[in-house]
Amino acid sequence: MVSSQRNRPRLSIPILFFFLLLSNLLFAKNDFVKSQIRQAELKLYFTSDIERVTYFSIPGKEGVTKYVYDIYGATLPDGKGISQHTFRTVESFKMGQNSPERLRVVIQSKQKALDRHAYQGKVLAIPLVHGQKATIEGVTLANADKKTKFKSTDSPINRYIVVIDAGHGGKDSGALGGQDRIEKTVVFSISKKLKTKLESMGFQVYMTRNQDSFVELPKRTEYANEKRADIFISIHANAAPNKAQENIFKGLEIYYLSPAQTQRAKDAAEKENSVMFQDKDYYTKNAYLSLLNREKIVESHKLGLDVDHEIVSSVQSHYGHLEDGGVKPANFWVLVGAQMPAILVETGYITHPQEGKNLLNSYYQELVAKGIAEGIERYLKNKR
Numbered sequence: 572m573v574s575s576q577r578n579r580p581r582l583s584i585p586i587l588f589f590f591l592l593l594s595n596l597l598f599a600k601n602d603f604v605k606s607q608i609r610q611a612e613l614k615l616y617f618t619s620d621i622e623r624v625t626y627f628s629i630p631g632k633e634g635v636t637k638y639v640y641d642i643y644g645a646t647l648p649d650g651k652g653i654s655q656h657t658f659r660t661v662e663s664f665k666m667g668q669n670s671p672e673r674l675r676v677v678i679q680s681k682q683k684a685l686d687r688h689a690y691q692g693k694v695l696a697i698p699l700v701h702g703q704k705a706t707i708e709g710v711t712l713a714n715a716d717k718k719t720k721f722k723s724t725d726s727p728i729n730r731y732i733v734v735i736d737a738g739h740g741g742k743d744s745g746a747l748g749g750q751d752r753i754e755k756t757v758v759f760s761i762s763k764k765l766k767t768k769l770e771s772m773g774f775q776v777y778m779t780r781n782q783d784s785f786v787e788l789p790k791r792t793e794y795a796n797e798k799r800a801d802i803f804i805s806i807h808a809n810a811a812p813n814k815a816q817e818n819i820f821k822g823l824e825i826y827y828l829s830p831a832q833t834q835r836a837k838d839a840a841e842k843e844n845s846v847m848f849q850d851k852d853y854y855t856k857n858a859y860l861s862l863l864n865r866e867k868i869v870e871s872h873k874l875g876l877d878v879d880h881e882i883v884s885s886v887q888s889h890y891g892h893l894e895d896g897g898v899k900p901a902n903f904w905v906l907v908g909a910q911m912p913a914i915l916v917e918t919g920y921i922t923h924p925q926e927g928k929n930l931l932n933s934y935y936q937e938l939v940a941k942g943i944a945e946g947i948e949r950y951l952k953n954k955r
């Protein structure tokens with residue numbers, strides 16, 4: 572249950588961003604130095620070793636695709652960028668500070684599949700022609716793989732980081748379904764099972780709380796950003812609005828953050844995004860916002876659909892039927908600020924006579940955890 576959390580952040584947004592800026596100052600700086608195009612390849616040079624690069628693409632109008640590369644730990648000094656470049660297969664080159672710890676490169680091109688980039692030391696190489704493999708110092712990525720010198724973002728699952736957020740905790744019990752049906756306890760138990768399952772599949776997993784403790788909502792996504800998670804999953808259990816309806820309300824529901832609708836949500840979104848618009852940004856504000864929002868919403872929705880599908884099939888394989896409430900947009904504070912696909916899973920109604928009983932059952936929890944883990948895997952496999 573999250574209704575009490577929808578409209579009231581416990582920590583104000585300005586304070587949250589103060590912490591974000593502070594954490595930025597604590598990171599070692601890795602400045603972008605220069606770029607050049609050689610042999611149909613864009614090479615980017617930095618002052619320090621590149622930590623990590625992630626990649627995704629967004630199909631656009633008239634066959635133009637946006638290829639997006641996020642370079643973690645990198646910063647863009649004033650007056651620098653890549654917009655001066657021209658190349659026959661590329662419509663535009665852009666570079667901007669996407670977040671304090673993430674430099675974003677966007678290449679618009681009609682070419683298909685420019686994802687065989689590579690990075691080593693201080694250099695990132697992005698091929699600009701379909702089918703070409705990135706090279707660094709004359710070594711192709713394929714050769715480099717054997718030497719295990721390069722890192723490629725054609726990542727196996729074990730490169731992915733998941734942050735699990737067990738809802739509520741400490742003084743905040745969440746929903747209560749009578750007797751020992753306490754949301755914070757049930758969701759913590761499911762979260763621990765999910766962690767074990769994901770780790771057995773090779774994921775790197777962190778939890779926003781490892782015990783029955785109270786964690787402020789903004790701290791939860793802040794933690795996921797800090798860990799540079801690829802996925803953020805918040806686990807909850809629901810409650811019927813009143814006792815008379817306890818027999819009626821049941822089933823699984825999954826939420827993702829929707830475009831801001833209320834004035835309050837719009838204000839929050841404005842503040843969330845403002846940290847990314849500093850003087851050094853090369854994007855026009857609106858174009859940048861539409862890219863950022865669409866990517867995050869679309870990806871979170873896709874993640875929600877895969878997780879929903881897998882939980883339903885996992886639970887139904889042993890329990891016959893699970894009411895599927897589907898995947899819906901909502902403005903949950905706990906998802907605001909996440910820089911990765913983020914969803915909130917209402918695993919079921921703790922107040923329903925049978926479902927509430929199931930949610931306390933260890934095997935049922937196991938099946939829910941298995942479904943979530945397989946949904947995450949399915950989403951990431953489809954994405955690659």
Ligand SMILES: [Zn+2]
Nearest residue numbers: 572573738807
């Ligand atoms: Zn809850």
